[in-house]
Amino acid sequence: MTGPPPDNAEIARQLDAFASLLELAGAGPYTARAYRRASDLIRSTPAPVAELVREGRARELRGIGPGIERRLRELVETGEIEELKELQREISPELAGLGRFLGVSVKRMLEIGRVLGVRSLEELREAAHEGRLREVPGVGPETERKLLATLAREPRAAPRPLLLHRSRPLVEVIAEALGGIAAGDPRRWVDASHRLAVVVAAEQPEPVLEEFEALPQIVAVVEREPRRALGVTVEGVPIELVAAEPRRLGTELVRATGSPEYVGALGPLPEAPDEEGVYRALGIPFVPPELRESGFRGEPSRLLELADVRGDLHTHTTWSDGKASVYEMGLAARERGYDYLAICDHTVSVGAVPGLDADGVRRQGEEIADANERLAPFRLLRGTECDIRRDGSLDLPEDVLAELDWVQASVHGGQRGSREELTKRVLTALESSYVSCLSHPTGRLINHRPPNAVDLEAVFTRLAEQGRAVEVNGLPNRLDLRDEHVRLAREAGVAIVVNTDAHSTRGLGNMELAVATARRGGATAEDVVNTRPLDEVLARRFGRP
Ligand SMILES: [Zn+2]
Ligand SMILES: [Zn+2]
Numbered sequence: 364m365t366g367p368p369p370d371n372a373e374i375a376r377q378l379d380a381f382a383s384l385l386e387l388a389g390a391g392p393y394t395a396r397a398y399r400r401a402s403d404l405i406r407s408t409p410a411p412v413a414e415l416v417r418e419g420r421a422r423e424l425r426g427i428g429p430g431i432e433r434r435l436r437e438l439v440e441t442g443e444i445e446e447l448k449e450l451q452r453e454i455s456p457e458l459a460g461l462g463r464f465l466g467v468s469v470k471r472m473l474e475i476g477r478v479l480g481v482r483s484l485e486e487l488r489e490a491a492h493e494g495r496l497r498e499v500p501g502v503g504p505e506t507e508r509k510l511l512a513t514l515a516r517e518p519r520a521a522p523r524p525l526l527l528h529r530s531r532p533l534v535e536v537i538a539e540a541l542g543g544i545a546a547g548d549p550r551r552w553v554d555a556s557h558r559l560a561v562v563v564a565a566e567q568p569e570p571v572l573e574e575f576e577a578l579p580q581i582v583a584v585v586e587r588e589p590r591r592a593l594g595v596t597v598e599g600v601p602i603e604l605v606a607a608e609p610r611r612l613g614t615e616l617v618r619a620t621g622s623p624e625y626v627g628a629l630g631p632l633p634e635a636p637d638e639e640g641v642y643r644a645l646g647i648p649f650v651p652p653e654l655r656e657s658g659f660r661g662e663p664s665r666l667l668e669l670a671d672v673r674g675d676l677h678t679h680t681t682w683s684d685g686k687a688s689v690y691e692m693g694l695a696a697r698e699r700g701y702d703y704l705a706i707c708d709h710t711v712s713v714g715a716v717p718g719l720d721a722d723g724v725r726r727q728g729e730e731i732a733d734a735n736e737r738l739a740p741f742r743l744l745r746g747t748e749c750d751i752r753r754d755g756s757l758d759l760p761e762d763v764l765a766e767l768d769w770v771q772a773s774v775h776g777g778q779r780g781s782r783e784e785l786t787k788r789v790l791t792a793l794e795s796s797y798v799s800c801l802s803h804p805t806g807r808l809i810n811h812r813p814p815n816a817v818d819l820e821a822v823f824t825r826l827a828e829q830g831r832a833v834e835v836n837g838l839p840n841r842l843d844l845r846d847e848h849v850r851l852a853r854e855a856g857v858a859i860v861v862n863t864d865a866h867s868t869r870g871l872g873n874m875e876l877a878v879a880t881a882r883r884g885g886a887t888a889e890d891v892v893n894t895r896p897l898d899e900v901l902a903r904r905f906g907r908p
Pocket of ligand 2: 677679748864
């Protein structure tokens, strides 16, 4: 052993690096995750972990198994992990990120790198132009042609759009590191981002561009101009950096934020240091980012805001597939400043997860009553996410539903049914006297399952007649209703509920995604049920009183 033993931060850093490379090497997500968890743990351990390792006590730390312990011992004894060094020799994160960006599998890309002895985009381009790609086993004329074309074209779109809960933190962390502003699709709260951008004001662009290139999140820069660069993350997600002259910051921000259709419709953009100045010079009212979609020019109304929301009406607990107890969910909601929270656990016919029957719902009612005594004046509502069965009947008897404060009705299985089947199923469910709100109406799972075929117009018409509500579900992979459907619902006169469908106390934080999606659909506080005080919510629990 040379030098002092590595401190906890250094050990954690090495384990993180190991986890990232294991992931790139295709070791399976479980192994990488175990190393990341160990790294987090070691970082937050107050005692020097190197000593524990020396004394053979590393396993006393939770989550450290024999595999990780062996590496820790190696690291403490020799100052390095041999396998990590090997992986670092073999795997170029730049190539992995590029592969994902170009639509070539990481495995294939790393093989190309190994065979050709290249580690960067520059070297890869050179080798490709020299016609050496075909030296790689498995790369035939077809793949070579494709690779050459993609290398020349430099596609901008992410191979797979990034969900909002990942896209926003990603641009925000980069913006913060560079002292800039997050832009692109995430600034408009687009459900799945294709275009991520950061705009920085800079007299001198070079230092900013260099800082950008050196960020840990950016593994390759595929385009570089005097005031612009396109970087790629290890996941292959492209991020555009714009280093704007300070007097043009507003101009570049408007350009980097709006959809291409929206920006195009504005015509030539005037120069201004801030966005307000751009709109003033254009002679049109300021438009919040969420509404900067195809050609919106009107005077926006005051949109719903997170602070308007007084409660969450769709959450789960350990009674079904949630992680927190009734009381813990209530406490977390109260800490968020809410006045009320509806506990809406699943019912039995969902099948895939545990659900409550009539008896379960009633027993849960007692626990909710107890929790309410401890949480008053905050109120937990007795609710359900009642499954809509295949025949359109509800999965709880009417007398139980009638006791509840809030009934979310949801279609789960059978999302691939025909338009006729699904519409009939939902409309039949709405015949019940005891429905408050229709949950995640299109059943979509972004990047996994397309929206179902339900006739939303017919459903909205019925809900409007009944004075019942429809949900904007805030789970990042649902966001259902989506923006344009929120607009349709509002136009049909249907009240909106913004919900998180939280399965943990942390999940309550997704309210900002539900709110943003409602804003993209033009929703105001008046359009939304859970901006109202509790008595008003209860008064309309089964439709317009
Ligand atoms: Zn559901
Ligand atoms: Zn749910």
